[in-house]
Amino acid sequence: METSLGILCVSALLLGLGHTAMGPDHYLPFIALSKARSWSIKKTVWITLICGLAHVFSSILIGLFGIALGISLNALEMAEALRGDVAAWILVGCGAVYMIWGIMYGLKNREHHHVDTKDGKLTPWALFIIFVFGPCEPLIPVLMFPAATMSLGAALTVAGIFAIATLVTMLAMVLAALYGLKFVSHKNHRFAHAVAGAVVLACGLAVQLGL
Numbered sequence: 003m004e005t006s007l008g009i010l011c012v013s014a015l016l017l018g019l020g021h022t023a024m025g026p027d028h029y030l031p032f033i034a035l036s037k038a039r040s041w042s043i044k045k046t047v048w049i050t051l052i053c054g055l056a057h058v059f060s061s062i063l064i065g066l067f068g069i070a071l072g073i074s075l076n077a078l079e080m081a082e083a084l085r086g087d088v089a090a091w092i093l094v095g096c097g098a099v100y101m102i103w104g105i106m107y108g109l110k111n112r113e114h115h116h117v118d119t120k121d122g123k124l125t126p127w128a129l130f131i132i133f134v135f136g137p138c139e140p141l142i143p144v145l146m147f148p149a150a151t152m153s154l155g156a157a158l159t160v161a162g163i164f165a166i167a168t169l170v171t172m173l174a175m176v177l178a179a180l181y182g183l184k185f186v187s188h189k190n191h192r193f194a195h196a197v198a199g200a201v202v203l204a205c206g207l208a209v210q211l212g213l
Contacts, residue, residue, distance in 0.1 A: 007156050010148055014160045017140045018167025022175070027093065027136070027205040028057075028168075029175040035125060036180060038104075038198035046180065047173060049126045053133040054172045058165040060085075061138040065145040065161070069154075075146055082137035086209065089135035093206030096128050101199025108193035138168065 022028045032053075036046040061082065068078040141164055149157035191197070 007148065007152065007159070010144070010156070010160050011163050014144050014164040015167045017144060018164040019171050021138065021140050022168045022171035025209075027209050028054075028172050029179070030205050031093075031129060031132075031202045032172075032176045033179045033183075034198035034201035035129070036176070037183060038194040039125065043177070043180065046176060049129065050172055050176050051169060052126075053129050054169045055165075056130055057133040057136050058138055058141070058168050060134050060136075061141045062145065062161050062165070065142050066157075068142075069146060069149045069157070075143060078142050078146070079139070082139050082142055085135050085137045086139070089132055089137070090206050090210040092132050092135060094203055094210065095206075096132065097199050097201070097203030097206055099199070100125075101196050101203055104193060104195030104197070104199045107195055108191075138164070140164075 029050075032046060032050045035041070041049070064081065065078065067073075068081075141161065144164060145157050145161050148160050
């Protein structure tokens with residue numbers, strides 16, 4: 003059993019890394035919005051971490067709920083797919099609205115500066131809601147298999163490893179990109195908000211189209 007659990011833990015680690023690294027929607031919105039809104043590294047890390055926790059633990063709770071009620075794997079995967087559709091459309095909607103606002107903002111020919119408004123304060127909450135709905139599709143089978151064949155403790159161990167791998171990868175991708183962008187340009191463009199909105203919109207469309 004220990005060998006099987008070890009294999010599951012390694013699988014969870016690799017799935018968490020791969021699922022996150024290959025999903026630009028896990029990190030591009032944070033990178034784009036951090037640059038557009040001139041967030042500090044500390045603020046960016048906290049927003050990324052909180053949204054990542056919401057992303058992972060919402061799926062863990064749904065998985066545990068399904069296990070407790072004896073819901074089949076197929077039913078849970080269908081529920082996760084539905085959540086994915088909702089999250090993708092919210093991402094598309096928020097990105098489109100923000101892009102349009104960014105274009106209007108840029109056309110006013112004002113010097114770009116940090117936007118410290120009610121709208122700016124709502125942006126992290128919008129990301130949080132999107133990531134609450136955003137499912138971790140690979141997590142459900144990884145969580146249910148040890149729960150069915152081993153124990154709840156084994157399932158939670160595997161889920162914890164998956165969660166840590168996901169969060170670390172999200173933070174690593176965001177921080178690496180922001181560090182790299184420091185050497186590209188030191189001046190924010192007045193259409194930075196429009197670009198950020200376009201990035202968020204593109205991520206939502208990519209998720210919805212399965213790209």
